Amino acid sequence: MTSQSTFDILILASVAAGILTILSLVGEALRGRLPWGQTNPAVEIFMTRVQSWWVMVILMTLAALSGKVGIVLLFAFASFAALREFLTLATKRRADHLSLALGAFVILPLQYVFVGLGWTTLQTVFIPVFAFLLLPVISALRGDPRRFLERVAETQWGLMLCVYCVSHVPALVNHELAGGTDAAILLIGFLVMVVQFGDLFDYYAGRRFGRRKIARDLSPRTVEGTITGLVAAAAIGAGLSWITPFSPLGAAAMAALASATGVFGSLVIAAIRRDKGVKDWSHLIPGQGGVLGQLDSVIFAAPIFYHALSLFVPQA
């Protein structure tokens, strides 16, 4: 890793830490305004989220500083935790035991090995072709036809969302950019930051002046909030263009694209969660509704961002 990119990672981490410090101070000020002995649940939820973000910023920074291996390992664990939550609620029967175990303990690690080795073809076809054909065979061999289509469809989509899509975040490292691997690691910081901060602006703008829901009965997201989120993501993206291979305008466009796909991702994940009738995916990552609740926007943004990058950026 060149010292320039180490320096850039540290600057990016400091920016994130600075914003989180401001958010923590705002939260403390809101707490301080309340009469002694009272708490405001909205402020407490906000503070829980900020604390979870602190942990994530620290983990991401450490992983980025340790290079490709650290990034791949971090997202492999995130995938595992997300898949664990998804499978807990998915339709499954005894006959699926072996295929589910294979999915979590063999296919997931292999996918990340392919990402780590930079075998981009296998990384792209391994799950949608080989895993998707193999796993239903293993379930079928146990000879239990009850709800077979539901079982296969749900567990396979779990692999798609939690493993295949998430693995496209560390896969960004495999792009041969002008600045080498290190420049690509910074792109991960770019992607995560624009999506997360777009989400944050969306949430608070939506609560302030949001009127029209974009998906009634499904999500509190509003048209006004979403547009604010997109504009904020584009602005933050333009401001971060120095760590990307894009021009400021290009960075704004990529950020808006990532943020928009992220919004749709979180809508889809919320629809699954509502269908399963739970409030949170799990107790992990307090305030964010579990690992899947936290990753929801990145799940959809990552593959689109990954392929847009191959299309628009000339490879070195």
Add this chain to the structure above:
Amino acid sequence: MTDPRPRRGLPRRIAARIVGHALVLIARFITAVRADWRGIEPVARQRVYFANHVSNADMPMIWACLPGHIRRHTRPVAAADYWLKTPLRAFVGPEVFNCVLVDRRREERTEDPMEAILAALDEGSSLILFPEGNRNMGDAALLPFRAGLYNIGRARPDVDLVPAWIANLNEIMPKGEVIPLPLICTVTFGAPIKVEPGENRGNFLARAAAALLALRPAEPDRTP
């Protein structure tokens, strides 16, 4: 409180501690096991935790989700015929989990299981007990409870009897499977119950089973 563990060599005790910590880590990694203290606080009071039993992984799971300072003084009550079968099990059961081993075979046994259980309580340990006696393989939520829980409650009325529902384990590790599935496991601890003065066995066991069943999480609504 005296340490009930027989004095063994230091290397063996260290090995038992390391294996214990490793098991807790594995349980957390695979199931993110979490204790939901709904009816009682996790404090170091003497208790008998009684739980549903569907899988061999039940006991390690409830053991792993207890806070360390409580786990140290909590001994699972387990079947001697299972845990003494191989040298490895004889190490894991009595030394890692510090089990109170009881003989399930009614005809052949020479020692009354209640004696070992009450001795463990009298030395200050808390216990983990599976009052169904055997693993539940059927579709019923619980098998009928054996008399043990009632006899303990009568013999040591000061000890809290705490119901603990272990969710999801029949999917994580069903009988006959070797590899556990990574699914979220929650252990819900309810409010303690006691044997009321003059309460008969049937009434108490029905009440205990109802207290345990009440902790079962609701099935998600599957109507289309």
